[in-house]
Amino acid sequence: MSRVTFTIDGKTATAEQGQTILKAAEAAGVYIPRLCACKDLVPHGSCRVCSVRVNGRIQAACVQIVTEGAIVENESDEIREYRRNIIDMLFVEGNHFCMFCEKSGHCELQALAYRFGIAAPRYRYLYPKREIDLSHPDVYLDHNRCILCGRCVRASQDLDHKNVFQFVERGCRKRLQVDGEALAATDLRVTDEAVASCPVGALMRKRVGYAVPVGRRPYDEIPIGKDIESPGEE
Amino acid sequence: MSSKARIATVSLAGCFGCHMSILDIDQRILQLADLVEFDRSPINDYKDFQGRCAVGIVEGGCCNEENVHVLERFRRQCDVLVSLGDCAINGGIPAMRNNIPLRECLEDAYLKSPGVYNPAGTVPNDPELPLLLNRLYPCHEVVRIDHFIPGCPPPADAIWDALVGLLTGKPVAPVYNRLKYD
Numbered sequence: 001m002s003r004v005t006f007t008i009d010g011k012t013a014t015a016e017q018g019q020t021i022l023k024a025a026e027a028a029g030v031y032i033p034r035l036c037a038c039k040d041l042v043p044h045g046s047c048r049v050c051s052v053r054v055n056g057r058i059q060a061a062c063v064q065i066v067t068e069g070a071i072v073e074n075e076s077d078e079i080r081e082y083r084r085n086i087i088d089m090l091f092v093e094g095n096h097f098c099m100f101c102e103k104s105g106h107c108e109l110q111a112l113a114y115r116f117g118i119a120a121p122r123y124r125y126l127y128p129k130r131e132i133d134l135s136h137p138d139v140y141l142d143h144n145r146c147i148l149c150g151r152c153v154r155a156s157q158d159l160d161h162k163n164v165f166q167f168v169e170r171g172c173r174k175r176l177q178v179d180g181e182a183l184a185a186t187d188l189r190v191t192d193e194a195v196a197s198c199p200v201g202a203l204m205r206k207r208v209g210y211a212v213p214v215g216r217r218p219y220d221e222i223p224i225g226k227d228i229e230s231p232g233e234e
Numbered sequence: 235m236s237s238k239a240r241i242a243t244v245s246l247a248g249c250f251g252c253h254m255s256i257l258d259i260d261q262r263i264l265q266l267a268d269l270v271e272f273d274r275s276p277i278n279d280y281k282d283f284q285g286r287c288a289v290g291i292v293e294g295g296c297c298n299e300e301n302v303h304v305l306e307r308f309r310r311q312c313d314v315l316v317s318l319g320d321c322a323i324n325g326g327i328p329a330m331r332n333n334i335p336l337r338e339c340l341e342d343a344y345l346k347s348p349g350v351y352n353p354a355g356t357v358p359n360d361p362e363l364p365l366l367l368n369r370l371y372p373c374h375e376v377v378r379i380d381h382f383i384p385g386c387p388p389p390a391d392a393i394w395d396a397l398v399g400l401l402t403g404k405p406v407a408p409v410y411n412r413l414k415y416d
Contacts, residue, residue, distance in 0.1 A: 091324075098415035099320050099327070099386035110415055117408050119382035120323045124375060127325075129333035214416070221411050 006070040008052075021061040021072055022050055031225030032074055033083055033112055035090075035199055036149035037062035042158060044150050049086050049112065053079060080116070087113050088121035095127060095144035096200075102209030103201030105217025109147060110200075111224035130175075135184035138206055139195055146176050146202040152194040159193035162186075176202075239288040239401055242312060243275040246301040247328045247370060248294025250276070251387040252319035256291075258390035269401050287312045289400050292379075294321045296371045297328050300364035309377040314400055317372075317379045318393070320386045320415060325370040332369040340366075385414040 003014040008021075008030050015024030020043065025032050036047035045063040052061045053073040061074075073079055090096075090109060098104045130143035148167065153176075156164040164186045168177040180186040188194065195203055214220065245253055253276060259266065273287050274280045290312030296302050309315055320326045331339050340357045344350065373379050383396050392413065395406040 095333075097320075097324070097326065097330070101416070104416040113415070114410065114413055117413060119384050119413065120317065120374070125324060125329075125372065127329065127332035127369065223410055 004066055004068045004070075006066050006068070006072060008072040009075050015066040019066055021052060021054065021059070021064050021066050021070075024066045025061065025072070025074065026228050029229060029231070030074060031228040032061045033115070033225065034062055035108060035112065035147065036151060038151050038155075038197060038199070040159065040193075041151060041154045041197070044154065047086065047147070047149055049083055051079060051082055051086075058082075084116050084118065085122075087116060087118060088123055090147050091118075091121045092123045092125045093128070094147065095130065101145065101201045102204060103145070105212065105214065105220055107201060107219075108199035108224060111219035114219060115223045115225065133178070133183045135182035136186075136188065136206075137184070138190035139183060139188060140204055140206055141176070141178065141183050142202050142204065143175060144202075145200050147200055148174055148176065149199060151197040151199060152176070152203050155197035156188075156192065156194040162188070162192070162194075164188045164192075164194060238271045239269065240273040240285060241270045241275075241289040241291065241397075242273040242283065242287045242308065243277065243291040243318075244293065244304055244308060245276060246292060246294035246305060246322070246373075247297035248319065248321045248326075250293070252293035252321075252385075253277070255319075255385075255387035255390050256393055259394050260390070262394055266397065269397075283307070283311045288314065289397070290315045291318050292316065292322050292373055293318045295325045295328060295373055296367060296376050298364035298366050302367070302371075302376055305373060305376050314380045315373075315377065316381045316383060316396065316400070317374060318383050319388055320384055322373045322379075323382055323384055325372050326386065329370040329372075336366060336368055386416050389414060 005014050008025050013028035022032050032050045034050040036044045043062040045060040050061040051058050055071055133141040153165045156162050164179050166177050178186050272278050274283050290308040317323050344357045383392055389412050399405040
């Protein structure tokens, strides 16, 4: 198959015909931060954390296809600033209390904030009132921590061939809705890919929290994306 | 008064865990004693400021009017004000009440909870008790904060790095595993 050539942050790389910028960059050893994009899932382009400048325009790297001669900016101050703002807004918009969250140390949102060196968000916390669904015997859904990335929605449909999750409402009222009175009334199983797909502590398995000691959790010592930047190094 | 830089610390709506983490700098506390003089702080139990301070360290957010007064006093007395720990930065555990009306919180705590013995059937309202605010406010929503050290508690090394940077004017390069939210 013919390949296309592009540059990312001045470095020349090649990509397969039709490959997304995110995937092509990954193959070239360049990590583009992302939240809603996830291996094995059709890209969604909703979180905008993977925003890059392509030939002068801001595009979401997870959905944008590489074209011949494309010039991609990934690590510029401007792009970094955009991404930091998105992460900040995600933190203030929900109730993200890392100190008692079971996902802490495994959380992709937290890991991104660590990677960006964020000591405190720049915006006011909204402290929204959100529900927690504990009805299911093996899984719980904490809307306080949901960032509306849609990974569970896509995983449930495309990988589990169910339709447990959907978004309802629009704008600041947008929220995740389950297909039934509560999680227990759906056909969700603890082994479903949807459960494993959550990047934050919103959709969680019960009774397995805090199993890994502090210091040995995935993002305690190694920044998120390091596996892409220097594969094989631990 | 000695010519050393003065630092003050306080715990507002916090659990003193961040102060424990300050003590966790271990022997470096001797180096710190060479660098600074402690002003108002739970460490020496001074209740009020003795003079102007170079650095003020605040643990915990503001849950009552006294917290606000103390924080405002710290802002006036200190050149650099530091929010230490998650409670000062995002409210932490005390902020869990932020989307529950205050009356409901008090009624639940003093009247309705199982095991409550309260024959008078009233919520404590002695004038000595600071009035609770409607919700918990992170410190930077009350006064200007110059520096943030997150963590629950922040690692001692993170506190040390920040103090050395602030006191010597030479910022210490950030270290990945010293920035923590838990």
